[in-house]
Amino acid sequence: MDSGSVYLQLNRITFSHCKGRDFDILKHSTQQGLSLLDSLKKTCNFKLRLRNSSQHSTHHVQSLVVNCNHPQNADFPRYHSKKEKKPFPIPIVELRRAARERFKKSKSQPRGPVPPPKRGLVVQRLVPLAYSVFNARITLINNLKKLLKVVPVNSCKWCSEIHVGPVGHPFKSCRGPQASMRRGLHEWGEAVLEDVLIQVEAYHLYDRLGNRIPHEERFSVPRIPAVVELCIQAGVDLPGYPTKRRRKPIIRIGKKEFIDADESELPDPDQEAKKPEILTEISNFEILPPSSKEDTILLAEETLKVWEEMREGAKRLMKMYPVRACGYCPEVHVGPTGHKAQNCGAHKHQQRNGQHGWQAAVLDDLIPPKYVWHVPYVDKPLENDLRNFYGQAPAVVELCVQAGADVPEQYKPTMRLDVGIPSNVREAEMVV
Structure with a gap:
C-alpha cells in the first residue's frame, strides 16, 4: 500500500x-x-x-x-524480457535537461575541479571503504557456505530459478528448455553457492584510463568478479592482479590523449607500510556447519550485516568510480567506457555485430539480488492457488530469515508480511 x-x-x-x-x-x-x-x-x-x-x-x-506513513506492501521487481532493452537509470529526457542547466550555469562560472579518478588518481578517503567491501564479500561467501549446510535450498535443473525451503514451490514459471512439454513445472535439485549469490564477472584492467579492450584481446585479459575489480580500482592491492597506481595527475594533451606526469622526483613508496588485512575464502572441505541453533541465528544475522555492508559500500564506490552495464545482456564493465569485445549474444545481436549497448550501471547490475518466494511457514509448502498472497525477497535475505535472523525493514514491503494468507482456496476466492 x-x-x-x-x-x-x-x-x-x-x-x-x-x-x-x-x-x-x-x-x-x-x-x-x-x-x-x-x-x-x-x-x-x-x-x-x-x-x-x-x-x-x-x-x-x-x-x-x-x-x-510507511509502505506496507510493494510491487515485485519488474521482469524484463530478454527481447527488450533495460531502461536507463535516469531517462534521456532528464539527462538532457540537466545538461542544459549545467551548460547555462557554467557560462559565467569557472570550471570546477576534475574528480581524482578522471585524473588517474585514487581517492584516499575511499581506500578503507574498498577494503571493507572486499572483506565483506569474502565473509558473505564463507557464511553462505556454512548456512547452506543447515538451510535447504532447491534449484531448478532447467532454469536459473531457486527456492529456499525443504520443498520446491509448485508454481509453473520455468522458462528453460522444453518448458512447454513440462507445462512450466520445475525439476528441483540441490542448489550451490553460485545459485544463491550470482557472481558477475568483468575484465581486469591494468590501467583504467588506458585504451579500451579490443575484440582480438578478449581472451588474453583476465576476468574476475566485478565487485573485486571495483575494489581494486578503488585502492585494494591484490598480489595476483597488479594495477597501475599514479601519484601525480595525468597531463591532458587532447580530448582522448594524455601523458603521465614525471614521478622521478617523488620519493619511492613505502613498501613496508601497514595495509589493511585481506580475508580469504574457505574451501568447501574446511566448511563446518553451525553446532547449535543459537550459532545459526548469530551466523545469519552476521550474514545479513555483511550483505548490506557490501551493497552500501559498493553503491558509494560506484558514485566515484563509474561502472558500465550492457542494456541487452548481464555484461558489466568497471571503468569510464565499456570494452569493445563483440561477445553480446542477446536478442538481435546480429544487428549490432555482437557489440554491447553500454549504459550507466545500477547497484543491481553489479550485485544482482536474486529474488525468491518468501516462505511464511517452513513446515508447510506453498500452494499454487494462493500465489498472489505470497511475497518475495532476495535469496540471501530469505536464507538468513529462515535461519533465524530478523527481517530487515527495507525488505518487508516486498515480503508482504502484513498480508493475511487464506487458509484454503475457498477463502481466497472470497477476497475482493
Whole structure:
C-alpha cells in the first residue's frame, strides 16, 4: 500500500443504532489472525467519518480514512524480457535537461575541479571503504557456505530459478528448455553457492584510463568478479592482479590523449607500510556447519550485516568510480567506457555485430539480488492457488530469515508480511 490517504467507501450499509456512537469495523479475521484492519494497525492511523446520503434515509455511507506513513506492501521487481532493452537509470529526457542547466550555469562560472579518478588518481578517503567491501564479500561467501549446510535450498535443473525451503514451490514459471512439454513445472535439485549469490564477472584492467579492450584481446585479459575489480580500482592491492597506481595527475594533451606526469622526483613508496588485512575464502572441505541453533541465528544475522555492508559500500564506490552495464545482456564493465569485445549474444545481436549497448550501471547490475518466494511457514509448502498472497525477497535475505535472523525493514514491503494468507482456496476466492 502506498503512503497517503486511502478511502474505503462502504456503501449501502444500514445501521439502526449509528447515531452518536463509534463502531468497530472489519473485525472479522481469518483463521491465521490477520484481517485488513489488523494488517494496517501497525503502521497506519485511522479516522472514521460517517455521513448520511439523505436526511430521511436509513442508508449511510461510511468512509474509512487510512493515513499510512510507511509502505506496507510493494510491487515485485519488474521482469524484463530478454527481447527488450533495460531502461536507463535516469531517462534521456532528464539527462538532457540537466545538461542544459549545467551548460547555462557554467557560462559565467569557472570550471570546477576534475574528480581524482578522471585524473588517474585514487581517492584516499575511499581506500578503507574498498577494503571493507572486499572483506565483506569474502565473509558473505564463507557464511553462505556454512548456512547452506543447515538451510535447504532447491534449484531448478532447467532454469536459473531457486527456492529456499525443504520443498520446491509448485508454481509453473520455468522458462528453460522444453518448458512447454513440462507445462512450466520445475525439476528441483540441490542448489550451490553460485545459485544463491550470482557472481558477475568483468575484465581486469591494468590501467583504467588506458585504451579500451579490443575484440582480438578478449581472451588474453583476465576476468574476475566485478565487485573485486571495483575494489581494486578503488585502492585494494591484490598480489595476483597488479594495477597501475599514479601519484601525480595525468597531463591532458587532447580530448582522448594524455601523458603521465614525471614521478622521478617523488620519493619511492613505502613498501613496508601497514595495509589493511585481506580475508580469504574457505574451501568447501574446511566448511563446518553451525553446532547449535543459537550459532545459526548469530551466523545469519552476521550474514545479513555483511550483505548490506557490501551493497552500501559498493553503491558509494560506484558514485566515484563509474561502472558500465550492457542494456541487452548481464555484461558489466568497471571503468569510464565499456570494452569493445563483440561477445553480446542477446536478442538481435546480429544487428549490432555482437557489440554491447553500454549504459550507466545500477547497484543491481553489479550485485544482482536474486529474488525468491518468501516462505511464511517452513513446515508447510506453498500452494499454487494462493500465489498472489505470497511475497518475495532476495535469496540471501530469505536464507538468513529462515535461519533465524530478523527481517530487515527495507525488505518487508516486498515480503508482504502484513498480508493475511487464506487458509484454503475457498477463502481466497472470497477476497475482493
